[in-house]
Amino acid sequence: MENGLISVDRWESGSQAYFLTHLHSDHTQGLSSSWSHGPLFCSSITAKLLPIKFPRFDLSLLRILHIGTSHTLSLRSPSSSSTTTVRVTTFDSCHCPGSIMLLFRGDFGTVLYTGDFRWESNCEKAKIAKEALSAALQDDDGVDVVYLDNTYANPTYDFPSRSVAAQQAIDIISSHPEHDVIIGINTLGKEDLLLQIASVLDIMIWVWPERLQTMDLLGLPDIFTTDTTLTRVRAVPLYSFGADTLEALNLIRPTTRPTIGILPSGLPWIKKSLKKGEFLSGSFLTSRYKRSRPQSANNVEVHMDKQIGKTSPKVFHQHIYSVPYSDHSNFEELEDFIKLVKPTDLKGIVSISTCFIEPMYYFGRLCTGNQPVQVQQLHDRFKMKETDEIKGAVCPETSSEDDDVELNRSKESYKVKESGKRVATVSPETSSSEEDSVELDRNKMKALKVKLSGFRMRRFSALRRTRRGAKSSDLDYFDPDEQMGPS
């Protein structure tokens, strides 16, 4: 959304007001400590966390948007030189701490920018946000455009609420009473998962020192620690979480306890780095429709198929479980959202993605614009997108539950093949067994690296570092001896 007036999660110069929906790095590309193109509007939590990511950021540029409030900005109209006003209302998007949804009203009409969001039907915060949005929309003629978090804008994405997924993680931990557990997380997000685990199992959760600082800034309960002796459950950075790490942890027994990994992820198709003769024969994208029973690691039985029709935990490595814990709305929630807002037009907001799901394909019938969406229109839109730098526009395969046979039949025509690498992988020359052996060699090399206590091993040992009794106030985050990773 750029018209010389405002930018949302975009940081090039040329706008008069900038909005940051949340602090994940795919939304801060172009933002830096030295950025100064204009005032930056964000939530109070984002403002609090921003200096961690951008230490020398000019804080006088920040403008706080409180949840549930409206602000009126006086800006210069880019076309004429007259003044124009933009009114912005802020809602909790329930994606990660500090994340917001923005409703803009101005000469350009009414535009709702969802940002990344998850509004679950069973979530109290989402319910409040929903009601606030409904109320805000009552004095409007309707929303002209919704910029939608279209990450899962396809009916194949049918995963449970976060609390249900968290319970699945808890069941996995409970069924491994003698194991250490590591959970892969990023620098922001999944805090509620950790809180639910800690509360139900009445245990503390280990986090790395920088993450503890974030937890403290967020004012979360005092259940996080940097002392490995206080708990068997550790949340570790996703980048240090892999089959290699788990294999290493389980190789050096009995020095350490046997360890399982839990990967909280909305991506149901996460595949492990495949080696021959191991558990899974196909990707999760296909296997989840086979109603296959999740295989349990180490022959420990896990009873977990309660959520019929919803994504269940998966084992994709001897020691790693995946639970469908997502901070993006699933298809059903997106559908409810569109039914509530009934926009005239709908656009997807994908940042770093090779897989763009056209939201109008499934939600077009819920919009109030020209109905129904014509095949040719969508086709044209895809073509436009592709020449317009969004690399590909793909409607993933779906089950045959679509009620609109006509659309379903012509689905193939919406697929736009991605150029470059993707094309190369389907070309006949590269599908030979020669490539397989290269792949195997690469895996061998990786395994060797671990065993030779190379880079990965050092990173792993950093994770195990004990910080006995450390509280965040005691920590010196800039002590190079305490930094994670190779020095």
Added chain:
DNA sequence: GCGATCAGGT
């Protein structure tokens, strides 16, 4: 030396 960008990885 720093920031921006890209490639390659989990």
Added chain:
DNA sequence: CACACCTGATCGC
């Protein structure tokens, strides 16, 4: 298949 984000290389300033 890629939620988000890491490291490392390179390049321009």
